[in-house]
Amino acid sequence: MTNKFSLEQYLDGKHPLQPERTALPTDAELEAAEAEYDRIVSERTKAKTNQGNRARLDRQYWAWGLSIAAAVLIAFLLWPEGDSLEQTKVETQREAVIVQAEVPKAEVPQEETARHETKDEVDALRASSMPAKPLVDTLNHQPRAPLPVEAKPTDEAAGEVEENKELNHMAELCAAEREMEESVHRRQAAYEEKMARRSLKLLISIMTQEEELPVGGVKTEKS
């Protein structure tokens, strides 16, 4: 039978079922297929390269964002803490000075109370001897010359001398406080400048590392 015979030949590898599978394509077909192959491969390569570049840019942006966030975080963590610490110190010292500067009524000399019979008169006298502005503020902003302590040796001036002594003491304390404040401000400014420089250096180093990252590429096979 013809069919069986053909099948036997096919199974022995002597009669192809689809001879067109082994037929050689024409030159035009080969040219067209080669051009299409090269186009598809180059498009894929380009797409892969673009994808790689995009990933690299994303990484770079992330690194920028992270470095900026880190710098901000460092500034937030370190600066306010130091500032508040110094502020607390200054406020404590100022309060101490104010407490020392307050003149208790009990310390008014007996002679003075005796001479001015009523309490109101004593208060009025004290008010007239005190400056109009708050004492600490005045002393802070207007350094004054030391008051004469032993200018009037009479008993009448004894109270005034004592008061002058106290005022001089307060002025000295205020000057010391002012000096301390200034030194604290100077140190704080120096510290802030140092931290800013350090953050800037950190940023620059991160950016430099990112720029040195290798660019990925895809090898293409040339025919």
Next chain:
Amino acid sequence: MAPAEFTSVAQALRPRLLALGRNFFGDGDAAEDAVQEAMMRLWTAWQQLPTEADVERLAVRLTKHACIDIQRRQHTDVMLPLEATQKVEVVSSRTASEALHERELREAVARAVSLLRPSERRLWTMFAEAQMDTAQIAAATGILTRTVSATISTARHKIMNELKKGGFL
């Protein structure tokens, strides 16, 4: 070129052709299929090729052509047209029933071949369609000769079993 040279040339060309296929398809059976198609056609044209340089150039072009061909087939999901449909029309001397029977047989064989595993199908196609011997197939596929023989034998048995199931044997 002499048929005896095919084995050594095919062995030398295979890595480059496979790289072309993998560059196009990535790793997988499609790249191997492209190399197989190219090798089969190269073998068909072998005796007309004058020099080895022509062989290499033609092999590269055939592989690229096979890549595009396989990709189109994958996208359209259409089987290769069977020769049977054309041949039945050409042979006018046969009776209608004989032609119909031959067509059915060819379709059954094609179906049985398509049911083979990819590696078996590749080797069987080179053996049955391009009439390559086991040494040439081994050189073209990078498989040991005895493995090629065993695989072809297995494929033949599977095809015969499928044809028996269909009542053709």
